[in-house]
Amino acid sequence: MPAFVYDAMDFLLPFQWVSYAFMKNALLAVLLISPLFGLLGTMVVSNKMAFFSDALGHGAFTGIAIGALFGLLNPVIAASVFSVLFAILITVIKDKSREATDTIIGVFSSLAVALGLVLISMGGSFNKYSSYLIGDLLSISVAEIGVLVLVFLLVMLIWFFIANKLLLISVNPSLAASRGVKTLPLEIVFTCIVAVIVTISIQWVGLLIVNSMLVLPAAAARNVARNTRQYTFTSVLIALISGILGLIGSYYLNTATGATIVLVSGVLFFLSLAVKRVRS
């Protein structure tokens, strides 16, 4: 990490909680990852994919288990590959079948998490990997922040080209097709992005709540926004505010960071519900 970033943070944020290097790293990670969750979440919520993205998290967990089984130093890369394949598989199945997709997703999701647990508990090394259930944001390394910066830029670039098409698909897939949108390839691109983001975040926020980070900010923004512009910016803003407040809160309360972040966005969600009630 270039020293000037730390110096700038010390200068701009003269608070006790920022003075530690691990808190500086965690804050940088929050600033990079929460806008992505806010952005992707808008489409997850609009397309009623909350359950689907939950399944992607379970696929990522299995990927981590497989990576661990093969003794890879960094199981996250193996996990990313696996969860991208898993995402493509369920997206294609979802497209082929015209029946209730909830059940199909549920079957794959529970199978994935069961397989992951079996693999991880093999040889009694479960405790070593149980941190993936809860996550630990404060353990993030400088190299990992570098990866996050790359992922952040890449997702923003892809998003720039696919956001409008995804919006049309969410309104009506046939209407999107009539405007020349190739629905299946686009859905695959989108689910792969979500799969990668969820997978790399699991180690920091944990399997149990990673989906809430994706769904809650967008769900809250949806209550108060009147158009897509407001929806997108409010969702990103709520994700950022919850990320920062949650990080500070977890420092002073000595609690799990990911869970604290989710609690803050939960509070913001109910506030947005109240605003919606008052308006109507």
Next chain:
Amino acid sequence: MNQTNPQEYKGFACSGFCCTKIENFGVAFGSAVILEDVNLHIHCGELTAIIGPNGAGKSTLLKAILGDIRHTGKLKYLDAKGQRSGNPLIGYVPQHLAFDRGSPVSVLDLFNAAEGRLPVFLQRNRKTKARVEESLSIVKAQHLVDRKLGALSGGELQRVLLALALDPIPDLLLLDEPVSGIDQKGLELFYKTVSDLRREYDLSIILVSHDLDLVEHYADRAILINKTVLSQGTPQEVFDGPDARELFGSVRFGREAYDETQEGGN
């Protein structure tokens, strides 16, 4: 210069007008056959109504034409001057939106997403708004530009989607009429608008309809389908044919009985 007859395109001719030909269309989901051997010939400037009982494959036919679902057979198109052939530019008005009514998508957002290059959330609304209002004015819906899609009535939504389908002006306009949610007055307004547009822009229009009285009044041609084309011709010819009688009973009685089945959804 080698002069070729512009009306001839890979062995099919349109007798002097632009036209769309649908040849041997078939759709199957797994082992269930939804449509088979559908052959249609659609002329420009004509409003063709597709009628048939529930589950006859009417909406499926439209989705197959616009290429949203896999089908067998070919779609051929030739414009009046013979300059463009192959894939027609298609405008489509879906039957309903598979849409969460609470989603914060405004009418303006929908147009911007369909036409703009920048992501909707980065577009400066003031620039595009005037243009979108102009598009909406064709269907007298310019006042709806800032409304959320979920807040529109059935008739308003249908008009907004029609305006979107007409921007840019397509070669072939596919309309899937909703079974419910639009009152009789709104429905008549819609038919009248569509009927005027056909003359003004020389459009080929295929309309899936549930209202035989309006079909009789506004459509140039009617096509009765039930898995395949049973009969086609002027609305009166089709209504008087044996297939329509069999499906809907006698014409006068049949039309009333048909309307009653539709009221269940209203």
